Amino acid sequence: MSDDNLFSPEYSPTSTTEKSTTIHEKEEGKESEGASFDDELKQYGISKPRRIMIKAILSND
Amino acid sequence: MIKVEEKKEPRVCQGDILKDIEFIEYAVEKDGKIEISKILFPLVIVLSQDCDLQQDFNNRQDKTSLNQDKYLISVIVAPIYNLEHVYRGEHLSELGLSMSPINHNTSKTENKFLRNNQNPRYHFLEFSKVPIVDSVIDFKHYFTVNIRYLDLLKQTSFVCKVSELYRESISQRFAYFLSRIGLPELK
Numbered sequence: 001m002s003d004d005n006l007f008s009p010e011y012s013p014t015s016t017t018e019k020s021t022t023i024h025e026k027e028e029g030k031e032s033e034g035a036s037f038d039d040e041l042k043q044y045g046i047s048k049p050r051r052i053m054i055k056a057i058l059s060n061d
Numbered sequence: 062m063i064k065v066e067e068k069k070e071p072r073v074c075q076g077d078i079l080k081d082i083e084f085i086e087y088a089v090e091k092d093g094k095i096e097i098s099k100i101l102f103p104l105v106i107v108l109s110q111d112c113d114l115q116q117d118f119n120n121r122q123d124k125t126s127l128n129q130d131k132y133l134i135s136v137i138v139a140p141i142y143n144l145e146h147v148y149r150g151e152h153l154s155e156l157g158l159s160m161s162p163i164n165h166n167t168s169k170t171e172n173k174f175l176r177n178n179q180n181p182r183y184h185f186l187e188f189s190k191v192p193i194v195d196s197v198i199d200f201k202h203y204f205t206v207n208i209r210y211l212d213l214l215k216q217t218s219f220v221c222k223v224s225e226l227y228r229e230s231i232s233q234r235f236a237y238f239l240s241r242i243g244l245p246e247l248k
Contacts, residue, residue, distance in 0.1 A: 046143065
């Protein structure tokens with residue numbers, strides 16, 4: 001893949017785990033705060049960028 | 062080795078290294094359903110000019126100001142990747158992307174170019190005072206973040222700030238990368 005296309009045009013939003021919920025729910029798949037700091041190794045920069053999908057249904061309230 | 066400061070300023074500064082910054086790929090609403098895709102970057106560095114950031118901060122603080130002329134809409138940042146991941150071309154593997162590997166042998170030209178900041182696309186960072194692994198800024202992957210979002214997030218996401226002169230060096234190299242001209246090979 002050309003490195004000029006950071007985001008694949010073939011990427012499908014449905015390819016990740018999804019769960020419909022109300023708009024008041026928080027996104028899923030996000031780790032606790034400080035996700036980039038590895039407590040065991042006591043270092044930043046251990047982890048890689050990752051994608052988070054949020055799917056929600058607007059409530060009619 | 063790069064010099065950093067651990068003191069957190071009240072405003073967003075050029076050279077700030079922040080953790081867990083989100084980039085919104087898209088947000089779509091249709092028929093009452095919302096879908097948002099975002100990328101969470103473990104580490105980013107602020108590249109916007111510090112004078113612009115200072116003016117934005119002053120303008121927002123000044124309640125007597127007649128206008129919002131100095132407001133910024135967004136801040137330029139670039140991701141900081143783990144050097145070992147970059148060597149293997151795997152730093153974006155969680156996004157399903159494979160990047161060109163770079164020879165990890167420090168005696169090889171490709172590796173020397175990277176570490177000596179002779180590759181226009183990258184800026185090598187080796188930290189001493191803060192616990193950050195050897196890293197690389199990828200200028201090609203720059204993006205922008207809403208200034209107010211970043212201002213709020215800085216309170217909990219600030220890691221350190223690259224010191225003056227070092228941050229100017231990074232900024233200058235970023236400006237060169239953006240303005241580079243690739244000449245076609247004439248046959």
